[in-house]
Amino acid sequence: MNRNVLSRRVLAGVALAALALAGCSSNADKDTASNGGDKKLAGDVKVDGSSTVAPLSEAAATIYKENGQSGVNVSVGTSGTGGGFEKFCKGETDISDASRPIKDSEKQACEAAGVKYKELIVANDALTVVVNKDNSFVDCLTVDQLKKIWEPGSKVNNWNQVDAKFPNEPLKLFGAGTDSGTFDYFTGAINGKEGDSRTDYTASENDNVTVQGVGGTKGGLGYFGYTYFEENTAKLKALKIDGGAGCVEPSVKTAQDNSYKPLSRPLFIYVSDAASKKAQVTDFVDFYIENIDDIVKEAKFVPLTDQQKGTLKSEFDSLKAAS
DSSP, rough: OOHHHHHHHHHHHHHHHHHHTTOOOOOTTBBBBTEEEOOOOEEEEEEEOOTTTTTHHHHHHHHHHHTTTTTEEEOOOOOOOHHHHHHHTTTOOEEEEEOOOHHHHHHHHHHHHHOOOEEEEEEEEEEEEEEETTTOOOEEEHHHHHHHSSSTOOOBBBBBHOOOTTTBBBBBBEEETTTTTHHHHHHHHHHSSSSSOOOOOOEESOHHHHHHHHOOOOEEEEEHHHHHHHHHTTTTTOOOOSSSEEEEOHHHHHHTTOOSSSTTEEEEEEEEEEGGSSHHHHHHHHHHHHHHHHHHHHTTTTOOHHHHHHHHHHHHHHHHOOO
């Protein structure tokens, strides 16, 4: 499912909900905002950052607009987690999508620019290793095998170099670019240090490049967030990963219970203190949080646990209280 399909599904769901409520809504209700009957708002909400988290924020923006805030323009860019934080710490965006926590160097950049913020976990993810749908010889890889493939200086370019049982099939690699939080997380989890990776692969902050590359290459292998696999099951096969306790497949359950090791992770949005003083930003983030289950479901992400949802609400409430 591509993002246009996602948007159509979101709009269809919103339309059905609107019909269901029509019988009990007054004309005055139609002029109220999405949260608690507030007045309609106007202005911009600028979001940028992780391409992994972008579909979630896009779904939130679409549902928000269709639920009464047509005057608020929520734009969602995909500069990668690192690129997003660079803009965020310059005060160029209100919200930064991130597929990893903010780094110390990025914290220092924000601090130097006087940008304060709140970190909010909005979903979970199972970082997914994929091969071509027609690949019939591999269903599971160990962390050691992945390291053999991806570590700096690796010369592995054939599947039979990964395992002698595998066929003589050229191995072509696709993955996240260096500005991506997915790149940081994957290299840290697999190679032992963030940023340590071979460089002779097709790299992009746009995960659809990996989808097309692996989907069009018989011996292709790549990695990205779980939602991109869910949207492209007709082209790709997800591999189970053996992190030391046997082969475990990526799924909602294994991401939430952290049995999909070492590639399950939380996903974040960062909201600046300055942005939280803008009525349209606060209203949008309120809506994002209050409707997080529906948004996560529509965008095919791994939901938050009840404990995570409680923390999410209290963290944003504390930010509003300080504004």
